[in-house]
Amino acid sequence: MGTDKLWGGRFSGDTDATVEAFTASEHFDRRLAQYDIAGSRAHALMLQSCGIISEADGQAIIDGLDTITQEISAGRFQWSAALEDVHMNIEARLTELVGEPGKKLHTARSRNDQVATDLRLFTRDAIDQLQADLTALQRALVELAEGEAESIMPGMTHMQTAQPVTCGHHLLAWNAMLDRDWQRLADCRRRVNISPLGVAALAGTGFPVDRNMTAAALGFDGVSGNSLDAVSDRDFAIEFCAAVALLMVHLSRMAEELVLWASQHLGFVDLGDAFCTGSSIMPQKKNPDVAELVRGRSGRAVGNLASLLVLMKGQPLAYNRDNQEDKQPLFDSFDNAHACLVVLAAMVPNMTFDRQRMREAAGRGHATATDLADYLVRRGLAFRDAHEAVGKAVQFAESVQRELDALSLDELRGVCELIDKDVFEVLTLEGAVHSRNHVGGTSPDQVRQAVAEARQALADR
Numbered sequence: 001m002g003t004d005k006l007w008g009g010r011f012s013g014d015t016d017a018t019v020e021a022f023t024a025s026e027h028f029d030r031r032l033a034q035y036d037i038a039g040s041r042a043h044a045l046m047l048q049s050c051g052i053i054s055e056a057d058g059q060a061i062i063d064g065l066d067t068i069t070q071e072i073s074a075g076r077f078q079w080s081a082a083l084e085d086v087h088m089n090i091e092a093r094l095t096e097l098v099g100e101p102g103k104k105l106h107t108a109r110s111r112n113d114q115v116a117t118d119l120r121l122f123t124r125d126a127i128d129q130l131q132a133d134l135t136a137l138q139r140a141l142v143e144l145a146e147g148e149a150e151s152i153m154p155g156m157t158h159m160q161t162a163q164p165v166t167c168g169h170h171l172l173a174w175n176a177m178l179d180r181d182w183q184r185l186a187d188c189r190r191r192v193n194i195s196p197l198g199v200a201a202l203a204g205t206g207f208p209v210d211r212n213m214t215a216a217a218l219g220f221d222g223v224s225g226n227s228l229d230a231v232s233d234r235d236f237a238i239e240f241c242a243a244v245a246l247l248m249v250h251l252s253r254m255a256e257e258l259v260l261w262a263s264q265h266l267g268f269v270d271l272g273d274a275f276c277t278g279s280s281i282m283p284q285k286k287n288p289d290v291a292e293l294v295r296g297r298s299g300r301a302v303g304n305l306a307s308l309l310v311l312m313k314g315q316p317l318a319y320n321r322d323n324q325e326d327k328q329p330l331f332d333s334f335d336n337a338h339a340c341l342v343v344l345a346a347m348v349p350n351m352t353f354d355r356q357r358m359r360e361a362a363g364r365g366h367a368t369a370t371d372l373a374d375y376l377v378r379r380g381l382a383f384r385d386a387h388e389a390v391g392k393a394v395q396f397a398e399s400v401q402r403e404l405d406a407l408s409l410d411e412l413r414g415v416c417e418l419i420d421k422d423v424f425e426v427l428t429l430e431g432a433v434h435s436r437n438h439v440g441g442t443s444p445d446q447v448r449q450a451v452a453e454a455r456q457a458l459a460d461r
Contacts, residue, residue: 161365
């Protein structure tokens with residue numbers, strides 16, 4: 001008994017039904033159909049140009065691929081698990097449509113270089129989309145930062161009040177994280193955008209192909225230099241998932257702060273009714289579910305990266321069927337990041353900060369203690385001696401249950417005689433943030449300058 005598989009010439013019987021179901025991937029890799037058709041179109045035109053197939057056969061293939069594109073777009077394409085994957089489904093349908101020319105499309109090509117090409121095309125588009133998503137979120141953050149350039153809030157270390165900062169400065173810190181994510185994706189794209197098409201299974205092909213022609217047609221920057229590496233390399237997918245995992249870690253950190261800020265205990269921000277949900281039992285609840293879900297979904301991105309690393313670590317060259325498992329983590333990392341970026345870009349412009357509550361919080365915990373130490377240094381005291389003196393001042397303030405800036409001049413001079421009446425200009429929250437007027441500092445002037453630079457950088461992309 002024979003087999004109807006496109007690769008079945010060497011086999012004398014049908015594939016076991018459980019094996020057929022186990023090995024099929026068309027239910028998820030059909031997502032690559034547009035890239036598979038684009039690669040097949042470029043390959044067919046190259047075969048025709050190089051005289052490997054006739055002009056008539058080439059045109060028949062192109063016409064058939066156009067018909068398949070229309071069928072898929074209209075939802076009329078009949079997918080079959082028996083044909084294993086997106087590649088065989090499309091090739092089988094092409095042969096049904098155009099006959100003998102359809103059988104010639106796979107000349108000088110293997111599913112190995114075919115799928116590698118498809119995945120690179122998908123990843124390139126995924127990068128472009130995520131970069132656009134990042135830009136949208138960054139623009140929203142920059143606009144919000146400008147409006148909060150003078151809003152004072154507590155800067156935290158170890159979740160303890162450290163020094164006062166401006167809210168705009170904090171939002172720009174988020175923007176800086178996202179900017180690095182955008183740059184990492186741009187750098188990753190350079191390594192993604194290399195064509196493996198034309199190296200066939202693993203050793204190249206004996207046909208006189210023009211790999212540069214197909215690379216140019218598909219928008220690649222160049223062609224891979226080693227056929228073995230070209231079909232077995234999944235570094236580009238791992239690197240993409242690594243960049244996305246770090247991006248999602250950044251979004252998770254942002255989300256965690258939003259959850260904290262939106263709590264009744266802090267009350268720094270209102271996320272907007274449209275981006276919160278209620279409780280099924282507690283009528284008063286307004287839960288920051290969007291931020292919590294972003295925080296939670298970061299775990300999937302980290303898991304997808306780990307999955308791909310483990311998938312590849314034991315594989316010898318060249319292609320192995322293990323690599324069928326590379327697509328779902330890749331797809332999920334993209335889908336997840338795209339969804340999180342889109343919802344955050346919509347939520348950020350709707351956030352409203354309670355400037356009074358932020359300022360009151362910044363006024364607790366002796367946030368200007370470092371400023372007092374710097375004041376003493378400017379008056380000639382060594383920093384370590386100044387640090388010790390201010391520590392004693394804080395200890396005294398705690399004992400009388402007052403903030404450092406609420407102590408009298410005499411009480412402060414009791415700690416260090418170098419302190420004079422001008423110290424109270426230093427101990428104010430406004431004085432603290434305005435004094436940090438240097439590149440990267442938290443002063444309102446620096447925030448506005450950083451906003452202008454960030455806005456220009458986004459415009460230049």
